[in-house]
Amino acid sequence: MPIPNNVLWGFFYSLPVFLSMIIALVRFKKVVPEYHPFLYAIILSALTELARMIEIYLFYTYDTHVGYYIYNIYVLLYPPLCLWFMFNKGLFEGNKKWLYGTIIFWVLVWLTDHFVINGINIDNQTKLYRIVYSAMVCLFTIQLFNRLIVNERKLLIKNATFIICCGWLLFFVPYLLMQSISYKQSLYTMDFLKKISASWSILLPFIYFIYSSAILCMPSKKTFIQI
């Protein structure tokens, strides 16, 4: 069967992630290692979109099964990478207990969402974990943002971390709103939920453009002399 327009538009809005991935791969060895978690996150996002595109193509061409398991595993892996990057930039003041504690908490919420609330199933789109992690990432991003404003000695607009924080706020605040509104999906029609999701998707090209700019602004590794 032909691929519907809204699915095609979804592909189109996601394409800039591949540009971000290419820039990430090109700059990977040159940038300071503390930025690597963000680059891993970009590469993970691109591979997830690619896998999802292949899955949907096969569904419309060969009538294969399409589930949410790719995205469900992606949302389990993506926030810890974001948190790892924020930790490298000074969140939690270098206290690793907070880092590990937060990641363990997220894993527990993910397991609860997929194996307790929704039965033993990682194929459905779940809401609780998505709301929890996106709210927490928003708060951590704001904290990092404020830290940068106070401590940064150079121009903020050229600071890769600042640009990433702007991208994350632009991504996660509407995402959180969208997930919260559609928490009780039975209250709304499918058309309404699709329209909400499509409205959020329009932001994706801008967000990936922001991420690409951030990667280009990342400082290069310095060659110190050795004794």
Added chain:
Amino acid sequence: MYAIEKDFYTNLMVSLLVIGGILLFFLLSIIRQQTRYKRLSQAKINAEIATLEKERKRIASDLHDEIGPMLSTIKLQINHIDIENEEDKLLIVKTNRYIDDVIQKMREISYNLLPNILIRRGLTPAIIEFIDKVKDSTPIQISLKSSLSGRLDIDLEVNIYRLVQEIIHNSIKHSKANRLVMELGMESSIIRLATADDGIGFDFAHSMANKSGLGLFNLQSRTDVMEGVFNIDSQKGKGTRFLFEIPFKAKA
């Protein structure tokens, strides 16, 4: 979609646009204020350091050009006094020694304020002379490799000299190192000062967060004045490495 959902959707989009607009304005305002604050801070630090160096230069010049000759004159006049008393002769000898000590101390103070060699011959000879002066008072083997040719803007030379002084003093005071290696060179239009020691190292992020270590702030401030970039790599037990990259302006 139901009519109520359509209304809800429209209201939601309008609210998001308004909130988004406010947040964008907030962001642009922060960037603008931060740029302005950075410019003012930079100007303030520049003025402070310029005043400091100017005062140092003036005091060094006064010591060398005024106090120095006066002391030499005093010594000369004392030696011309005719004395037959042995006790008084001994007193003259002691006084000469004190005057020599004062002249020596004054030369050291003048040198520490602003070495003459830095003005006359430039950065590399000044650093080499400084290393020669300190090496007797420390077990650390200090070496410099410089590929810098020609003179730089005098303010730039003074600031880089101060960076080197600060690094050497910090290594002597804190590092417990056996060796300190320094490299000074030019790449394209960037002056590169790189140092490394094999000392005990330290937790840089912790020091900056606790604002302990005036030396590091001095290094950062001097680098900011020159619009350069300051990088540090240090871990406990693994020594300390500094890298300064400073835009280069040739002496007119």
